[in-house]
Amino acid sequence: MHGPIPLNTEAETCDSEGIVADVKTVGDELARLRTIVSTLHVAVQMWDIEGRLSYGNAAANTLFGGELTVLSGQPCGLRLLLSNDSPCLGMASPVWRVLASGQALTDQIMRLDGDGLPARWLRVHAYPLREGAGGELGGVLTTSAEITSLIERAQHLEWLAHNDALTRLPNRILLADRMQVAMAHSQRTGTPLAVCLLDLDGFKQVNDSYGHKVGDTLLQEVAQRLLTIVRGDDSVARLGGDEFALLLVELKSLGECELVLRRILQALALPFGVAGNPLPISASIGVTIYPDDAVDADKLLRHADRAMYEAKKAGKGRFRYFDPSQDRRIRANRSAVDRIAQGLEAGDFCLHYQPLVNCRSGQVEGMEALVRWRHPVLGFRLPGEFLPLIEQDDMILRLGDWTLVMALRQIEAWQAAGLDLQVGVNIAARQLHQGGFITRLRQLASNHAPETLARLQIEIVETAALEDINAVSELISQGRELGIRFALDDFGTGYSSLVHLQRLRVDALKIDQTFISPMLDEPMDLAIVESVIGMAHAFNRRVVAEGVETIDQVLVLLELGCELMQGYALAKPMPTESVSTWLARYTPDPLWRLAAMPRPSRTDFQLLLTEANYRFWVDRVISRARGVEDVEAPSGDYQSCRFGRWYYGEGMRRYARVAGFRQVEALHRRAHELGERLLTCDPGQDEATFLAVEAELLGARDALMGRLRSLRPWLDEEVRPSPAQRRTPTSKRSKP
Amino acid sequence: MTARTNVEPIVWQEAFATGVDEIDEQHQILVHTLNEANARLADTSSIEMLDSITRDLLSYALYHFETEERLMEESAYPSERSEDADLHLQQHRAFSAKVVAIREEIKAGRRIPRDELLTFLNHWLINHILNTDKRLGAYLVARRLA
Numbered sequence: 001m002h003g004p005i006p007l008n009t010e011a012e013t014c015d016s017e018g019i020v021a022d023v024k025t026v027g028d029e030l031a032r033l034r035t036i037v038s039t040l041h042v043a044v045q046m047w048d049i050e051g052r053l054s055y056g057n058a059a060a061n062t063l064f065g066g067e068l069t070v071l072s073g074q075p076c077g078l079r080l081l082l083s084n085d086s087p088c089l090g091m092a093s094p095v096w097r098v099l100a101s102g103q104a105l106t107d108q109i110m111r112l113d114g115d116g117l118p119a120r121w122l123r124v125h126a127y128p129l130r131e132g133a134g135g136e137l138g139g140v141l142t143t144s145a146e147i148t149s150l151i152e153r154a155q156h157l158e159w160l161a162h163n164d165a166l167t168r169l170p171n172r173i174l175l176a177d178r179m180q181v182a183m184a185h186s187q188r189t190g191t192p193l194a195v196c197l198l199d200l201d202g203f204k205q206v207n208d209s210y211g212h213k214v215g216d217t218l219l220q221e222v223a224q225r226l227l228t229i230v231r232g233d234d235s236v237a238r239l240g241g242d243e244f245a246l247l248l249v250e251l252k253s254l255g256e257c258e259l260v261l262r263r264i265l266q267a268l269a270l271p272f273g274v275a276g277n278p279l280p281i282s283a284s285i286g287v288t289i290y291p292d293d294a295v296d297a298d299k300l301l302r303h304a305d306r307a308m309y310e311a312k313k314a315g316k317g318r319f320r321y322f323d324p325s326q327d328r329r330i331r332a333n334r335s336a337v338d339r340i341a342q343g344l345e346a347g348d349f350c351l352h353y354q355p356l357v358n359c360r361s362g363q364v365e366g367m368e369a370l371v372r373w374r375h376p377v378l379g380f381r382l383p384g385e386f387l388p389l390i391e392q393d394d395m396i397l398r399l400g401d402w403t404l405v406m407a408l409r410q411i412e413a414w415q416a417a418g419l420d421l422q423v424g425v426n427i428a429a430r431q432l433h434q435g436g437f438i439t440r441l442r443q444l445a446s447n448h449a450p451e452t453l454a455r456l457q458i459e460i461v462e463t464a465a466l467e468d469i470n471a472v473s474e475l476i477s478q479g480r481e482l483g484i485r486f487a488l489d490d491f492g493t494g495y496s497s498l499v500h501l502q503r504l505r506v507d508a509l510k511i512d513q514t515f516i517s518p519m520l521d522e523p524m525d526l527a528i529v530e531s532v533i534g535m536a537h538a539f540n541r542r543v544v545a546e547g548v549e550t551i552d553q554v555l556v557l558l559e560l561g562c563e564l565m566q567g568y569a570l571a572k573p574m575p576t577e578s579v580s581t582w583l584a585r586y587t588p589d590p591l592w593r594l595a596a597m598p599r600p601s602r603t604d605f606q607l608l609l610t611e612a613n614y615r616f617w618v619d620r621v622i623s624r625a626r627g628v629e630d631v632e633a634p635s636g637d638y639q640s641c642r643f644g645r646w647y648y649g650e651g652m653r654r655y656a657r658v659a660g661f662r663q664v665e666a667l668h669r670r671a672h673e674l675g676e677r678l679l680t681c682d683p684g685q686d687e688a689t690f691l692a693v694e695a696e697l698l699g700a701r702d703a704l705m706g707r708l709r710s711l712r713p714w715l716d717e718e719v720r721p722s723p724a725q726r727r728t729p730t731s732k733r734s735k736p
Numbered sequence: 737m738t739a740r741t742n743v744e745p746i747v748w749q750e751a752f753a754t755g756v757d758e759i760d761e762q763h764q765i766l767v768h769t770l771n772e773a774n775a776r777l778a779d780t781s782s783i784e785m786l787d788s789i790t791r792d793l794l795s796y797a798l799y800h801f802e803t804e805e806r807l808m809e810e811s812a813y814p815s816e817r818s819e820d821a822d823l824h825l826q827q828h829r830a831f832s833a834k835v836v837a838i839r840e841e842i843k844a845g846r847r848i849p850r851d852e853l854l855t856f857l858n859h860w861l862i863n864h865i866l867n868t869d870k871r872l873g874a875y876l877v878a879r880r881l882a
Binding site: 323325326328329332333335336339375377378381382384385386388389490492493512513514515 | 765767787790795796797799801809828835839840841844845
């Protein structure tokens with residue numbers, strides 16, 4: 001606050017050049033002061049107690065021209081607006097406010113000169129002038145200076161904080177403000193608004209090919225096109241890069257929004273001629289509608305962004321709505337992953353073991369560890385149901401690590417019990433390709449004896465190995481230094497070349513069950529199985545068939561040179577505590593020896609398979625009739641079933657003239673009739689009938705077997721299975 | 737099997753509702769997945785797309801069946817309506833087994849034709865949601881009112 005200035009003068013104007021240099025008296029002193037005031041660049045004016053102008057310096061003349069009295073609120077040709085937006089008139093004027101209050105004031109005044117001239121700004125200080133000993137108010141002193149450039153700079157900075165300098169569109173901050181306003185308005189009026197995120201397709205290529213200058217010009221042109229299409233109250237903002245946001249307000253219908261978006265897509269699809277280059281470009285737009293998507297402004301933008309990403313994925317040059325129910329789906333999926341994490345934490349996971357048998361020697365060579373989830377509500381869940389949910393999540397690393405630790409512990413336990421079993425552990429792609437895996441293996445190696453590690457086999461899915469063959473082959477060779485063995489799992493599902501196989505120093509190839517199951521019916525699958533076995537032999541690797549379900553498959557695999565097998569034909573996966581009992585009771589199936597015997601021809605071998613298959617068929621009918629759920633009902637009538645196809649085809653050609661072959665037909669038809677009857681019986685409702693039909697079916701089967709057996713006099717008596725060695729019906733899937 | 741090519745998306749309607757909000761909300765997710773499969777799948781669709789849709793179905797089976805089966809247990813459904821409950825659980829297991837089987841086939845390079853997947857999901861919607869689930873819903877709602 002400035003104090004009052006004691007100065008009493010008469011009205012006078014002075015030319016800025018009229019400087020008097022020589023000062024000798026008190027009068028001269030006063031003259032000197034006047035001279036100084038008159039030469040100041042600040043406009044100085046003095047007003048009397050009636051608000052009349054009593055003095056003004058040259059700068060005041062320059063600043064106010066013919067309107068010298070404007071600060072005292074007299075109407076004139078100049079329009080001044082005070083900082084409170086009221087016009088500078090009468091008692092509101094600075095001079096009269098000081099006269100009324102006796103207090104100094106400062107105001108920032110906007111000066112409108114009219115006629116399209118730009119606005120200017122003045123800073124005005126007004127001070128009361130005191131007179132005499134009592135210091136009574138005698139007038140007002142005002143100083144005024146133009147601060148237009150200062151204000152404009154501040155305004156520009158302010159503008160820059162809220163706008164994008166390149167396109168002159170609002171930026172993210174201003175957009176956020178506008179969204180708040182628009183959302184409040186939408187709630188008040190009940191009219192929806194659309195938040196759209198627009199991203200140019202192919203902008204990066206433009207920048208890369210033509211340089212940033214062209215890119216920038218393109219962005220300006222895009223901004224212009226957008227502005228010409230949106231409606232009056234809509235907003236267009238640039239969020240950065242080639243990303244724009246649109247705020248479409250007061251939508252009467254979705255159609256209105258779509259109309260605007262379609263026009264935008266069309267407008268942006270027209271080529272841009274920048275620097276003589278026709279630049280082909282398009283845009284992808286993601287849209288979310290408020291208040292259907294009832295979230296805050298920040299989330300609306302994120303949702304629009306996600307929809308925009310979907311639009312890009314769907315092929316660019318289009319718009320996509322954000323779908324709140326998809327969002328719900330994503331969150332629900334996430335909850336399933338969390339559920340698995342909780343289960344592992346709570347100890348709800350366990351390992352089951354499925355035997356790996358050498359069917360030529362009859363030896364049990366090892367076990368594959370298979371993870372099971374004891375779900376508190378859903379019961380035992382198989383890995384096929386939950387592993388896919390975590391394969392792309394770090395959760396799979398925790399589960400994989402847990403499996404390794406448990407398996408090593410189990411190997412030690414078996415060693416202590418005198419059981420020498422190799423254990424296979426499945427490791428997911430994500431874990432393999434995660435940097436620390438070999439470190440973790442080394443850590444585990446330091447905690448376990450070398451003979452324990454030597455029994456560990458890490459099974460890598462073929463497709464995972466092919467994702468980064470260099471890294472995986474490096475991992476395998478480092479793992480082998482620790483004594484760990486490796487196998488390529490699900491072999492055949494990827495496209496390994498011989499070169500790949502040469503580089504991956506695995507001990508074994510495991511043929512996927514999806515090739516084993518259909519191989520007897522599908523020549524293509526059989527061809528794949530044969531070629532994998534051939535590859536394994538060529539590279540001196542062990543080969544394991546997974547998911548072996550029937551004795552036919554065992555025999556054919558043995559015939560093809562694959563001795564190691566896993567599957568329901570041998571044993572289902574079992575809990576740890578059942579393994580020793582199973583091993584104690586295990587005896588190799590004598591039928592396996594068939595494959596090792598000399599045979600006169602392939603057709604006779606087919607006959608053996610047919611016999612084995614018949615038993616399997618009857619087993620399946622009985623299982624199904626007894627309500628075993630995961631067994632599919634056998635399909636086909638007596639002519640189109642597998643046996644029927646053999647009998648009326650190959651069998652007829654070869655054995656038609658052999659005595660007794662024709663009688664087989666009646667037995668076979670009888671077995672079919674009985675099978676169909678059994679499937680309509682309910683053992684719970686009428687057990688007596690069920691058992692009677694079942695016995696009849698088994699009788700028909702045995703009679704048929706007897707006939708078939710008489711067709712092959714060459715077959716040694718000893719390999720025929722005794723009834724006690726026949727396997728009980730098993731369910732279908734082998735390695736779930 | 738009826739080909740379901742380029743048909744309109746299924747819009748959630750009151751008739752689908754079981755009356756139990758938690759269940760209905762999750763059913764809407766399935767309808768959404770079905771619509772997505774309808775809109776996006778072609779017989780030449782990439783393996784990734786099929787992979788992601790079937791993964792969604794596995795996930796759905798996990799959280800949704802848990803929700804329903806927990807509600808069953810809490811409401812003594814298995815003892816009060818043992819036949820309905822048995823059938824219900826059987827259908828749940830069959831759904832998961834079918835999806836796992838579809839994925840196994842895809843892995844072996846045999847991708848399920850679009851219409852076959854859509855038919856499977858449509859049948860599930862009609863047979864399970866409109867039938868089995870509505871019976872459970874009616875039971876739960878009646879118990880809550882009692």
